[in-house]
Amino acid sequence: MEHTQSFRFFNRGPSPAVRLVFFLLLSLLLLFVDARYQYLEFARSGISVMIYPLQRLVAVPGMLWHQADAFLVLQGNLVRDNAQLRQQHGEDAARLQQLQVLQAENDHLRQLLAVQQRADYPMQLAEIVYTERDIFKRKLFLDKGTQANVLAGQVVMDDSGIVGQVTRVYPWLSEVTLVTDKDHPVPVQVLRNGLRAIVFGSGDTSELALRYMPISSDIREGDMLVTSGIDGTYPPGLPVARVSHIERDPAYPFARILCTPVAGVDRQRQLLILSGLPKLPERPEAVAENATDKSRKGRRRKP
Amino acid sequence: MSAPLSRDQEFLLPASTLFIALSLLAALLLNWLPWRGFWQALRPDFVALVLLYWCIHKPYRVGIGSAWVMGIFADVADASLFGQHALAYAVLAFGCIMLHRRMQMLDLRLQTLQIFPLLLLSYAVYATVHWQLHGYVAWGYFLGSVVSALLWAPLTVLLQALRHPRSDPDKL
Numbered sequence: 379m380e381h382t383q384s385f386r387f388f389n390r391g392p393s394p395a396v397r398l399v400f401f402l403l404l405s406l407l408l409l410f411v412d413a414r415y416q417y418l419e420f421a422r423s424g425i426s427v428m429i430y431p432l433q434r435l436v437a438v439p440g441m442l443w444h445q446a447d448a449f450l451v452l453q454g455n456l457v458r459d460n461a462q463l464r465q466q467h468g469e470d471a472a473r474l475q476q477l478q479v480l481q482a483e484n485d486h487l488r489q490l491l492a493v494q495q496r497a498d499y500p501m502q503l504a505e506i507v508y509t510e511r512d513i514f515k516r517k518l519f520l521d522k523g524t525q526a527n528v529l530a531g532q533v534v535m536d537d538s539g540i541v542g543q544v545t546r547v548y549p550w551l552s553e554v555t556l557v558t559d560k561d562h563p564v565p566v567q568v569l570r571n572g573l574r575a576i577v578f579g580s581g582d583t584s585e586l587a588l589r590y591m592p593i594s595s596d597i598r599e600g601d602m603l604v605t606s607g608i609d610g611t612y613p614p615g616l617p618v619a620r621v622s623h624i625e626r627d628p629a630y631p632f633a634r635i636l637c638t639p640v641a642g643v644d645r646q647r648q649l650l651i652l653s654g655l656p657k658l659p660e661r662p663e664a665v666a667e668n669a670t671d672k673s674r675k676g677r678r679r680k681p
Numbered sequence: 682m683s684a685p686l687s688r689d690q691e692f693l694l695p696a697s698t699l700f701i702a703l704s705l706l707a708a709l710l711l712n713w714l715p716w717r718g719f720w721q722a723l724r725p726d727f728v729a730l731v732l733l734y735w736c737i738h739k740p741y742r743v744g745i746g747s748a749w750v751m752g753i754f755a756d757v758a759d760a761s762l763f764g765q766h767a768l769a770y771a772v773l774a775f776g777c778i779m780l781h782r783r784m785q786m787l788d789l790r791l792q793t794l795q796i797f798p799l800l801l802l803s804y805a806v807y808a809t810v811h812w813q814l815h816g817y818v819a820w821g822y823f824l825g826s827v828v829s830a831l832l833w834a835p836l837t838v839l840l841q842a843l844r845h846p847r848s849d850p851d852k853l
C-alpha cells in the first residue's frame with residue numbers, strides 16, 4: 379500500500395515544487411518558441427506520424443456509423459432523390475454546354491491579352507479525416523499530406539466555393555484553416571461591380587464579416603463576393619460568400635456587413651485541394667519604394 | 682462509498698506500468714473522439730481524469746513529468762501550440778500530488794468536490810494561454826470541467842474494479 383511508501387529512506391529526486399517549476403519553464407519556453415518561430419514543425423510532424431494510426435482508429439466508429447446510416451435508406455427517399463438528381467443533371471448538362479462555349483471564348487480572349495494567369499488549376503480530391511476538437515478554432519484534417527505533394531498555403535474548396543487554406547502539412551495529413559476562422563482575412567471583389575474588399579472570418583461557421591467598408595460603398599444584399607487574387611494565395615474568381623445583411627449606421631464610419639459563406643464550410647466530407655497556383659512576381663522591396671518616392675520628389679522640384 | 686478507508690485498504694493488484702500506460706492511452710483515444718456542435722463544449726477531459734487518478738493513487742509512479750508528456754501528445758493531436766496542454770496538465774498534477782494524502786482519506790463525493798477546483802485551475806491555465814496568444818476566450822469551454830468532475834466517481838470505480846484480483850483473497 380501507499381502508506382508504507384510514505385517512510386522514505388531513499389532520495390526520490392527533486393521535490394514536486396521544483397519539478398513543477400522546471401516543467402512550467404519548459405512549457406513556457408516551448409510555447410514561446412512555437413508561437414514565434416517555426417523550429418518545432420519537424421518534431422510536430424514526427425509525433426504526428428506516431429499518433430496517426432491511433433487517430434484513424436478513433437475515427438473508425440464514426441465512419442462505421444456513417445456507413446450504416448448510408449446503408450439504411452428508405453427506398454422512397456432513393457426514388458425521390460434519383461428523380462431530383464436526374465432533373466438536376468439535365469439542367470447541369472445544358473449549363474455545361476454553355477460553359478464550354480464560354481470557356482473556349484475566354485481562353486481565346488486571354489491568349490489575346492497575353493494574361494499569364496491560368497483559367498483552371500489542377501486539383502486533387504481529399505477526404506476529411508477528422509475535425510478539430512478544440513472549441514476555440516474549428517480546423518479540419520484532410521487525408522492528403524506531403525506524400526501527395528500538398529503544400530502549406532494551398533487553397534481548399536468544395537464544389538461551390540472556398541472552404542479554407544492548408545496551413546500545416548504532415549506526411550499523410552494536412553491541416554486546413556477555414557475561411558470562417560476568427561480574423562482569417564480573404565481578399566475579395568464584389569462580382570457585380572468589381573469593388574475590392576477584405577472579408578474576415580467571425581469564428582462562427584455560418585458567418586463572415588466585411589469590415590472597413592465606408593457607409594457610402596456600393597454594396598447590396600445578395601451581392602456575390604469572389605476572390606480577387608490580389609494576395610497571390612487565393613486564385614482569382616472563386617466564390618467566397620454572399621452578402622446577407624447590411625447595417626448602415628451614420629454614427630459609425632464603416633457599415634456593418636455580414637455575409638454567409640457559399641461553400642459548405644461545416645458540411646462536406648470530400649474537399650478539393652487546388653495546386654499549381656499562379657506565381658505572382660515578388661513584391662518590390664520597401665527600399666525601392668523609397669527610391670521611387672525620392673525620384674518623384676526630385677522630378678517635382680525640377681519645374 | 683460508506684467506508685472509504687476500508688475500501689481503500691482492500692487488496693488491489695499492484696498497478697503495472699503497462700496497465701498505467703494502457704489506461705492513459707485509452708484516455709487519449711477517448712479525448713480524440715469527434716465531438717460536434719453543442720456537445721463539443723461539454724466534452725470531458727479523460728486524460729486529465731486518468732492522470733488525476735494515478736497521481737492520487739500512485740504519486741511516485743505518475744507525476745508532473747508524465748502529465749507533461751501526455752500534454753505534449755495532446756498538443757500534437759489538437760494542433761494547439763506545443764506546451765499548451767502540457768502546461769495545464771503539469772499544474773493539475775502538481776496540485777494533485779500536493780493533495781494526494783488528503784484525497785486518499787476522503788470518500789468519492791468529497792473527492793469530487795476537491796477535484797473540481799483542480800480541474801477548473803487546469804482549464805483556466807489552458808484558456809489563459811489561449812487568451813494571451815489569440816485575445817479571446819470561449820466561455821463554453823469551462824463547462825467541460827464540470828462534466829469532467831462529475832465523471833470522476835464513475836471513472837475511479839471503474840479503475841479500482843480493474844485493479845481488483847480475479848479471485849477473492851478473503852476466501853482463504
